[in-house]
Amino acid sequence: MGYDWDFAVVLRDFDLLLLGLLNTLKVTGLALLFGVPLGLVLALCRLYGNALIRWPVGLVIEFLRTTPPIAQLFWFFFALPILAGVEINPFEAAVLTFSLQSSAFFAEVFRGGIQSIERGQWEAAKAIGMTRNRALRRVILPQAVKRMIPAFLERAIELMKTTTLVGTISYADLLFRANQIAQSTYRALEVFTIAAAIYFVVIFACSLGVRLLETRMARSGESTAR
Template structure:
């Protein structure tokens, strides 16, 4: 094939790609930082709330899990301002969408982790005179969280990939930056190859870390049996 590769054109704008990567990481990390506590709250409400709370929370979780993330993103960016009258910038819309969306997944991870703990642990802490909150905080959650770590990290990686959707509402993430460089340089092949490589490097590094932690946890729990 007679295609002439020219990475130099692209590398001139590498700072723009790096900025895009930073923006991608910003959305991912913020969505995680907000999504995990919201997820825990949703899980606790779904598990221990009264019936009036439990049903709507369950519905919300299912709704967030079963609708396409891009539809949610468009809703928060285009539809919510009509409803509230408040303009929302792409960054905030992205954070809002992905914090909520991942909180629904984290809620299920938390719930799974909590219910997987042997009822004897609840019994023992209750018999000592602990309240339900004390049991959760001191006995149940520390054990549950340890079991949830692999699922959490897996989900975080998934989230980083999903955040590419924010380019559709003009948030300058890595994909968006790549796209604009491609349009100005007509070097789509080089630009998107480099962008893909950047995603690969970051996510591959993350999944290596996940695997390492999983292995460490496996050893720890083996020592514990």
């Protein structure tokens, strides 16, 4: 392989890549901020709603989980604005798509967590006169949420990986910036390798954190929900 590697050209634009990373984190963070509470609402609807609520909510969750994120993103960016007569910029479309998409996955995490709590806990709460709402809030959720933390963080990491799609609607995330720099410097090999390395460092650090947390929770005898 007689290829002359030249990272210097690329490193000059390194701050541009970091700006891209910042945008990646921004979209991920906002999607989490909206997606998690929405996920809880969806999970509660699916678990405790009547048939009129349960079925449509279940359908929406399954739809969001089984269609490719890129199809959802394109729908919200290209179709929704015409349909609803509003203007949506790439950033808003990205946040909207990933909030909804991740809420479906978080709903399933919440559901698994709530269902993993033994029935005796419900009965005990009832026995001391708690209403179902109160039992859920004071007894079930605090225990369930604790078990869900690892599954929940894994989902957040998955979300960060999925946000690389925003480049396709021209939102300047890390991957989009890498592509731009590759085109202006003709150094695609170096740029994409560095971009991949940045993603790896960030995501691998998060994964290691989650694994550490999992072993610690396992050691303290706390079972985790999946």
